[in-house]
Amino acid sequence: MKGLKLKTIRIPVFTTKIEEEEISLFEIDREEMVRIVCEKIKEFKCSSTNKIVLENESKNYTHEIVKLDAQRKDMHGSPVVFIKMSAHKTNLSDGYIETSEKIPMTKDVKIGSDHHYIVMYPMIIKGRTKFKRHWNIFIYDDPNKDSQEFIRMVKEMIKRVLSLRICNLKAKDFEEELKEYSIIDNVTANFQTVEFTNNIHDANFNDYIVGGKIYSKKEFNLVKIPSSKIIEIINDDGSITIKKKIFNISLGKKEYKVSQTIRKDYQKARTKYALLIESLFNESISITEDEYNTKLYDDKFVIDKLESVVTNYMS
Structure with a gap:
């Protein structure tokens, strides 16, 4: 629509390492993969007392993941894991936040967000005696996030909670x-x-x-x-x-x-x-300024937008 202001949301996409397993009497399928991941995230019980801490080389501040919520959803004809993550930056010792008053940064101040969204799409390839499985990971990298920090937190969460590693090129x-x-x-x-x-x-x-x-x-x-x-x-x-x-x-x-x-x-x-x-691949979606102001962190809106990217990427 002419004159309509649009904002872009990047959707970085990467994959986990392929795992091989012998075909047995009880075959694993996408539904089972999703169930296992949801259970692992629930059992981890991520919280302010059981958090994932990421140190930063040559920097004093740290990133902390303090909450994880995983739900089964359907996208592109497949079950997927929809993850909502809360994380913040802390251990800051310089700067301030100004609202009605100036709040100085201390090591106890935390700056973060409850709206880090991730979709994990299960992939299975069945052979004669073995099957291979991995995950496609889609990140809802909205304009309020630092892309590199967000991606790093997702990779660390996947490694520590799910014992999965990102696939790197030879x-x-x-x-x-x-x-x-x-x-x-x-x-x-x-x-x-x-x-x-x-x-x-x-x-x-x-x-x-x-x-x-x-x-x-x-x-x-x-x-x-x-x-x-x-x-x-x-x-x-x-x-x-x-x-x-x-x-x-x-x-x-x-x-x-x-x-x-x-x-x-x-x-x-x-x-x-x-x-x-x-x-990684950089997919993207466009949203209107009104959607940005009113729906950016609405779960249903996020799921709908991510599903459009998943469908396009998998087609």
Whole structure:
């Protein structure tokens, strides 16, 4: 409709690792998968006294998941798990909240939301003697959430409560997928380096210094870069000063995060890069400004909108 203001809600989609199991007398089906997950979440009894705590590297604040509710719903002709999660950020020591008065941040202040929505869609492939199963995970990433923090909390919840892990790409498969694109329009590259030096800062300490380190972080926005060049940079492990490399690569609806971190291999007495390649699809839905103001966190509205994405993704 012309002139109608619309807002976009991103729906990141990722999958869990495939599990294999022998076909037995009592076969597992989608209904059973959903029942088991709902039971596990209920039995976990997530609360302020049994919370899931996520520390943040180089940051003082923490994220805490303090409530989980799971319900069976139907979407795209299949039972699914509809999860509502309450979480907050705490242990803050700077800033303030201003309403009718200014409330300073302390370590006891909690900033969060009761409206983190997730749908788990069960997948089963039956073979001759075994069947494979996994989950497609859909996240209702509304504009009031920090996308990376939300995704991280979902992954941690799935790992701790359900003992499931997200499916990550192997290096060979990633390179094959990237080679389908000769030029990549947009890449963000982060490098964390450490340099060893004996000449640090103040001459007054020269008689006492036996060694030192300088840490630095650099971020580059890369455009129109050949995919072969990205692969070359990722595979280059010749610089011992680079402690960590992170690449964020967007290709249409698909998004890759490539992390390389130096790890000490004590058995072989050398260091090497540990590689982690994550991928997800970014679906999206549009809602009107009126829906945003009145229905954004209405459970029925959220379920209807997520079902449209599930149906489109699975078709």
